[in-house]
Amino acid sequence: MSLKAISSKDAAALDKDLMEIGGWSLDQLMELAGLSVSQADMRADKVEVYRVHPLSSGKNILVVCGPGNNGGDGLVAARHLAQYGYNPSIYYPKEGKNELYQRLKTQLNNLAIPFITDFGEALKSTHFIIDAIFGFSFGGPLREPFPSIISQIESTSIPVLSVDAPSSWDIQEGPPKEGPGAKFMPQSLISLSAPKPCVKHYRGRHFIGGRFLTKAIVEKYGLDLPQYPGIDQVLEIGVDAEGRL
Amino acid sequence: MSLKAISSKDAAALDKDLMEIGGWSLDQLMELAGLSVSQADMRADKVEVYRVHPLSSGKNILVVCGPGNNGGDGLVAARHLAQYGYNPSIYYPKEGKNELYQRLKTQLNNLAIPFITDFGEALKSTHFIIDAIFGFSFGGPLREPFPSIISQIESTSIPVLSVDAPSSWDIQEGPPKEGPGAKFMPQSLISLSAPKPCVKHYRGRHFIGGRFLTKAIVEKYGLDLPQYPGIDQVLEIGVDAEGRL
Numbered sequence: 350m351s352l353k354a355i356s357s358k359d360a361a362a363l364d365k366d367l368m369e370i371g372g373w374s375l376d377q378l379m380e381l382a383g384l385s386v387s388q389a390d391m392r393a394d395k396v397e398v399y400r401v402h403p404l405s406s407g408k409n410i411l412v413v414c415g416p417g418n419n420g421g422d423g424l425v426a427a428r429h430l431a432q433y434g435y436n437p438s439i440y441y442p443k444e445g446k447n448e449l450y451q452r453l454k455t456q457l458n459n460l461a462i463p464f465i466t467d468f469g470e471a472l473k474s475t476h477f478i479i480d481a482i483f484g485f486s487f488g489g490p491l492r493e494p495f496p497s498i499i500s501q502i503e504s505t506s507i508p509v510l511s512v513d514a515p516s517s518w519d520i521q522e523g524p525p526k527e528g529p530g531a532k533f534m535p536q537s538l539i540s541l542s543a544p545k546p547c548v549k550h551y552r553g554r555h556f557i558g559g560r561f562l563t564k565a566i567v568e569k570y571g572l573d574l575p576q577y578p579g580i581d582q583v584l585e586i587g588v589d590a591e592g593r594l
Numbered sequence: 595m596s597l598k599a600i601s602s603k604d605a606a607a608l609d610k611d612l613m614e615i616g617g618w619s620l621d622q623l624m625e626l627a628g629l630s631v632s633q634a635d636m637r638a639d640k641v642e643v644y645r646v647h648p649l650s651s652g653k654n655i656l657v658v659c660g661p662g663n664n665g666g667d668g669l670v671a672a673r674h675l676a677q678y679g680y681n682p683s684i685y686y687p688k689e690g691k692n693e694l695y696q697r698l699k700t701q702l703n704n705l706a707i708p709f710i711t712d713f714g715e716a717l718k719s720t721h722f723i724i725d726a727i728f729g730f731s732f733g734g735p736l737r738e739p740f741p742s743i744i745s746q747i748e749s750t751s752i753p754v755l756s757v758d759a760p761s762s763w764d765i766q767e768g769p770p771k772e773g774p775g776a777k778f779m780p781q782s783l784i785s786l787s788a789p790k791p792c793v794k795h796y797r798g799r800h801f802i803g804g805r806f807l808t809k810a811i812v813e814k815y816g817l818d819l820p821q822y823p824g825i826d827q828v829l830e831i832g833v834d835a836e837g838r839l
Contacts, residue, residue, distance in 0.1 A: 372700030376621035384629075388825045432805050433825055455617030459808045560677050563704045580633045580678055 352557065352573045352586055355543040357520040359570050360485040363542065366566060375449060378561065379418065381582065382541050383425020385558020386479065386512055387433070388583045389539040407476025408436045411465075413498065415482035415516070416443040422512050422541070423481025424453040431460045438463045438471060442494050468498055478502060478509045480535060482516035485545050491517055491529060499529040509535035514545050523550030539583065543572045558583040597802065597818045597831055600788040602765040604815050605730040608787065611811060620694060623806065624663065626827065627786050628670020630803020631724065631757055632678070633828045634784040652721025653681045656710075658743065660727035660761070661688040667757050667786070668726025669698040676705045683708045683716060687739050713743055723747060723754045725780060727761035730790050736762055736774060744774040754780035759790050768795030784828065788817045803828040 355363065367373040412427045414420030420441065427437040439457065441464055444450060457464075465471045480502060482495060491499065499517045502509060514520055515538065517530025524547075525531050538551055541559040548555065557575045560582050567574045577584045600608065612618045657672040659665030665686065672682040684702065686709055689695060702709075710716045725747060727740060736744065744762045747754060759765055760783065762775025769792075770776050783796055786804040793800065802820045805827050812819045822829045 371704055372697035374619075374621045374694075374697065376619045377625050380622050380625045381629075384626075428806075429825075432822070449619075452617035452619065459616055459810060461809075561673075564706075565704060577677070580674075 352544055352575060353571060354546045354548060355570055355572060356546060357485045357487075360542070360545065363566060363570055366569070367561075371563070371566070373561070375418075375421075378559075379421050379425055379449070381561050382422045382559045384429055385541065385556075385560070385583045386422055386426035386481070386510070386539055387429035388581075389510060389537065389556040389558055408434070409475050410435050410437045410477045410479060411471055411475040412437050412439050412479040413468075413482055413502070414439060414441045415484075415495075416445045417484065417486060419481050419484030419486075419512055419516075420445060421450055421453060422484070423479055424450070424457060426479060426481070426512075427462055428453070428456055428460065431457075431462055438465050440465055440468050440471065440498075442466075442468075442498075468494075469501065472501060472505060472507065475507055478505070478507050480509055480511040480516050484513035484541070485520050487514065487516070487518075487520060489517075489519065489525075496529040499533065503530060503533040508537070510537040510539060511535040512539055513541050514538075514547055515551070518547050518550070521546045523547040543570070544586075554585065555587065556583050556585050597785075597789055597820060598816060599791045599793060600730075600815055600817060601791060602730045602732075605787070605790065608811060608815055611814070612806075616808070616811070618806070620663075620666075623804075624666050624670055624694070626806055627667045627804045629674055630786065630801075630805070630828045631667055631671035631726070631755070631784055632674035633826075634755060634782065634801040634803055653679070654720050655680050655682045655722045655724060656716055656720040657682050657684050657724040658713075658727055658747070659684060659686045660729075660740075661690045662729065662731060664726050664729030664731075664757055664761075665690060666695055666698060667729070668724055669695070669702060671724060671726070671757075672707055673698070673701055673705065676702075676707055683710050685710055685713050685716065685743075687711075687713075687743075713739075714746065717746065717750060717752065720752055723750070723752050725754055725756040725761050729758035729786070730765050732759065732761070732763075732765060734762075734764065734770075741774040744778060748775060748778040753782070755782040755784060756780040757784055758786050759783075759792055760796070763792050763795070766791045768792040788815070789831075799830065800832065801828050801830050 412423045414423040430437045515533050518524050537554040539556040575584050657668045659668040675682045760778050763769050782799040784801040820829050
């Protein structure tokens with residue numbers, strides 16, 4: 350399957366169009382984006398296997414959230430994962446300030462989902478990591494505490510799912526030449542709405558989610574509309590041997 | 595499977611709790627409710643069959659929306675159904691006035707989903723009806739144009755999915771003794787959050803959706819937490835021979 354990439358500038362304009370012209374609220378978009386993230390888990394893409402061996406790879410999921418909308422997608426994903434029977438915990442060292450993020454926190458608190466503060470300690474009992482630190486609007490450089498966090502995620506053997514882009518990667522250019530993230534290659538990546546240009550450097554399982562684009566939006570931004578099967582909110586797409594989508 | 599019912603008074607209090615204490619917005623709740631409705635379609639409950647014979651029972655779905663939140667759930671469901679490849683159209687004779695409903699209309703307009711005005715004419719080319727007219731807050735009596743609409747839905751042979759309750763039914767007591775709706779028995783019903791007491795009069799396929807309750811809410815209202823499989827947003831539950839859940 351081939352899907353065109355969208356630049357970070359266009360991705361921002363697309364979000365703005367959805368809200369200003371399309372009538373979408375951030376609540377709605379983030380709900381569907383986070384739902385897709387929660388379903389892109391390695392164990393969820395084959396529904397039959399998932400049903401036969403639910404949660405069999407370990408229930409403890411550490412969701413690492415950044416201060417912006419990528420982090421918000423992670424918070425929504427954690428809520429859904431708790432409903433599926435996983436034990437998510439959240440590391441959210443730089444909380445977003447707007448009221449939606451605060452409401453998402455309340456929703457998670459009401460599900461008794463812990464917000465942890467000792468990242469290194471939490472890693473010891475984690476079976477799966479969701480990297481919801483930075484998305485398409487990341488422009489660098491990494492600020493504390495994220496250089497250390499990304500170094501730890503980069504060097505762990507725990508499988509990682511990155512949301513929209515591997516955090517620390519330049520959205521156009523891919524991984525940094527050196528420092529934290531230079532060797533970061535998550536096992537899975539979920540692109541929201543459309544892949545970002547940096548996926549040409551990505552090797553791993555690649556999903557797409559955010560099933561809410563219209564034909565007009567797809568045409569305006571020169572994208573492909575993913576052919577999601579049935580009622581699925583997430584789709585696995587391939588990366589070929591040369592890294593082309 | 596056995597699930598306790600919730601009275602309309604408690605259902606209203608539960609919604610209020612979710613928003614005032616739980617941090618949920620109506621946008622978020624309606625998104626997940628409408629998503630569940632879109633997936634409760636007769637053809638979607640067996641994922642494998644759905645994938646092998648997608649849309650095979652006919653693509654034209656008429657979504658009949660009332661002026662309140664039940665209608666809003668229908669609008670969200672229609673949006674998702676369009677993404678799945680169905681051709682929904684909307685009959686929305688008494689539009690809700692708040693800005694969320696207006697934004698939902700904009701979202702549907704952007705997907706070129708038609709709002710029809712001739713209900714009888716639309717019925718002729720419809721393969722499936724979603725009854726999103728009235729939900730748990732319905733207290734009767736039916737006002738125009740709904741007596742005529744419900745009479746037509748009641749007497750058609752087109753399969754109907756009702757959202758939360760068959761419209762015209764009293765939420766506690768079930769179908770009216772006479773007049774429009776007295777013989778209304780939709781082929782499918784999706785209860786949102788919890789079944790309403792009127793389901794004891796219901797005979798047909800029964801689904802539950804709205805996968806967002808917390809243990810605290812379930813305990814407060816004396817409900818059962820449905821055991822949704824895997825990542826599913828909807829679950830089929832049985833009604834026994836005596837109509838007990």
